[in-house]
Amino acid sequence: MRRFKIAFVFGLGLLLLWSACNAGELPAAKIKVGEKMADFTLPDVNGKPHRLYDIEGKKAVVVIFIATRCPYSNAFTHVMASLAHEYEGRGVAVVGINANSTEPVSEVAEHARTHGLDFPVLKDEGNRVADQLGASVTPEVFLLDSSWTLRYHGALGNSHHPTNNPDKTNADELRPALEDVLNGKPAEVTETKAFGCSIKRIKVS
Numbered sequence: 672m673r674r675f676k677i678a679f680v681f682g683l684g685l686l687l688l689w690s691a692c693n694a695g696e697l698p699a700a701k702i703k704v705g706e707k708m709a710d711f712t713l714p715d716v717n718g719k720p721h722r723l724y725d726i727e728g729k730k731a732v733v734v735i736f737i738a739t740r741c742p743y744s745n746a747f748t749h750v751m752a753s754l755a756h757e758y759e760g761r762g763v764a765v766v767g768i769n770a771n772s773t774e775p776v777s778e779v780a781e782h783a784r785t786h787g788l789d790f791p792v793l794k795d796e797g798n799r800v801a802d803q804l805g806a807s808v809t810p811e812v813f814l815l816d817s818s819w820t821l822r823y824h825g826a827l828g829n830s831h832h833p834t835n836n837p838d839k840t841n842a843d844e845l846r847p848a849l850e851d852v853l854n855g856k857p858a859e860v861t862e863t864k865a866f867g868c869s870i871k872r873i874k875v876s
Contacts, residue, residue: 701805741868825863
């Protein structure tokens, strides 16, 4: 009986974590693969504005919606950091966006430092850009080519076996699409299902 109670409590805990973090049936992205992403400007954690279309001379731009408190997003921070370093010399820019109303700029800045996120992390106050793109969860990836056209949307990796275990996370779904873009080819797989914690949007009264 005691083992049963322990198993029940453990299972209930996992269910609650999944319910709190998983986006469930959220709206699909508003931008579709093959469409040009509209320009936007957001401040980084130091208040410096960054304009998407000012990222010039790059073969690809990887936009990732991230969070400070989401166990799924945090499980992929080392994947994001490694990816940015690996592809920096190949003309790829990585940009992080935090659109959670519950996570202040100071927390976002400390989180980036702690996890070695050397790429720009922008704060989307009021979730304007998240709404513009239809981003739903963290982490969620939008891969653009040099003309700002969306070539891949979805998970970094692990979409068939969602996990918040950092020892198991990878970029095995983004990477092939990124390689295709760098080689001037259409991505073989253009969409996967992003999974993680729902973006904590501002409450509209």
